[in-house]
Amino acid sequence: MPTILDGNKLSEKIFEELKVEVKKLVEAGVTPKIALILVGKDPASTSYVNMKARRAKRLGMESEIHSLPEDISEGELIKIVDKLNEDKNVHGIVIQLPLPKHINEKRISARVKPEKDIDGLHPINIGKLYLKEECLVSPAAEGIMELFKEYRVKVEGKHAVIVGATELTGKPLAALLLNSGADVTICEYTSPNLTKHTRNADILIVDIAKPQAITGDMVKEGAVVVDCGFNYIGDKLVGDVNMNEVSTKASAITPVPGGVGPMIIAILMRNLIKAAKMQNKLN
Numbered sequence: 001m002p003t004i005l006d007g008n009k010l011s012e013k014i015f016e017e018l019k020v021e022v023k024k025l026v027e028a029g030v031t032p033k034i035a036l037i038l039v040g041k042d043p044a045s046t047s048y049v050n051m052k053a054r055r056a057k058r059l060g061m062e063s064e065i066h067s068l069p070e071d072i073s074e075g076e077l078i079k080i081v082d083k084l085n086e087d088k089n090v091h092g093i094v095i096q097l098p099l100p101k102h103i104n105e106k107r108i109s110a111r112v113k114p115e116k117d118i119d120g121l122h123p124i125n126i127g128k129l130y131l132k133e134e135c136l137v138s139p140a141a142e143g144i145m146e147l148f149k150e151y152r153v154k155v156e157g158k159h160a161v162i163v164g165a166t167e168l169t170g171k172p173l174a175a176l177l178l179n180s181g182a183d184v185t186i187c188e189y190t191s192p193n194l195t196k197h198t199r200n201a202d203i204l205i206v207d208i209a210k211p212q213a214i215t216g217d218m219v220k221e222g223a224v225v226v227d228c229g230f231n232y233i234g235d236k237l238v239g240d241v242n243m244n245e246v247s248t249k250a251s252a253i254t255p256v257p258g259g260v261g262p263m264i265i266a267i268l269m270r271n272l273i274k275a276a277k278m279q280n281k282l283n
Contacts, residue, residue, distance in 0.1 A: 001247070022061055039077065092271065093116045207240065220249070226259070
């Protein structure tokens with residue numbers, strides 16, 4: 001049986017550490033605050049935003065949700081982001097994606113000040129990440145690296161293959177892996193050489209939003225497999241990896257649910273605390 005990279009267990013450990021950090025900040029006169037922007041009424045997005053707000057409050061931080069109509073103009077949304085940028089009581093801004101098609105996601109993400117960009121999507125933060133400079137990093141990518149650290153998955157000198165060049169996970173994770181000494185291949189699910197790539201992976205990360213698309217015959221014996229998928233087959237939640245098949249070959253694997261998902265929230269909260277410290281010049 002493979003080692004289970006348990007995101008639930010590790011995230012709870014991180015939350016306990018963050019409670020201590022928040023208490024110190026509050027005693028110093030700073031209460032970290034997150035502003036969450038939700039455009040439209042998508043049930044999944046609404047649930048996720050509420051989850052983030054609840055977790056912040058449970059850690060002793062503040063949160064506010066800006067629920068906006070789906071037909072809001074890009075200009076009006078920019079005005080709201082600009083106002084939050086200038087609010088010194090707000091330390092982190094999250095724009096829940098996806099946005100309606102009439103709004104340019106990259107332009108809106110780049111409108112958030114880099115020091116408040118706790119999702120790590122601003123071009124400045126992305127550039128600093130590749131340059132190994134201090135910055136706010138994508139919670140999904142950082143969360144995966146924390147799992148590797150906790151479960152002593154060796155990265156240096158290994159061949160990591162990322163299937164899915166996503167802005168939130170694949171691309172920033174490639175930078176983190178490169179910075180840690182791994183050889184990195186990044187490809188899309190549509191690649192004609194997909195199976196060749198995945199079979200060569202010592203570490204395989206998949207984020208393609210295709211239920212159980214990666215099967216046992218596509219994975220190298222002893223590989224570490226990270227499944228970022230979140231899909232439903234009927235009422236059953238499954239990942240992008242066929243767990244039953246791949247777990248017979250993997251040396252370690254993330255479950256779905258309970259793997260990468262909980263880590264995203266944990267690192268987002270850690271980023272909020274980091275942002276509050278940076279903005280108030282606190283170590």
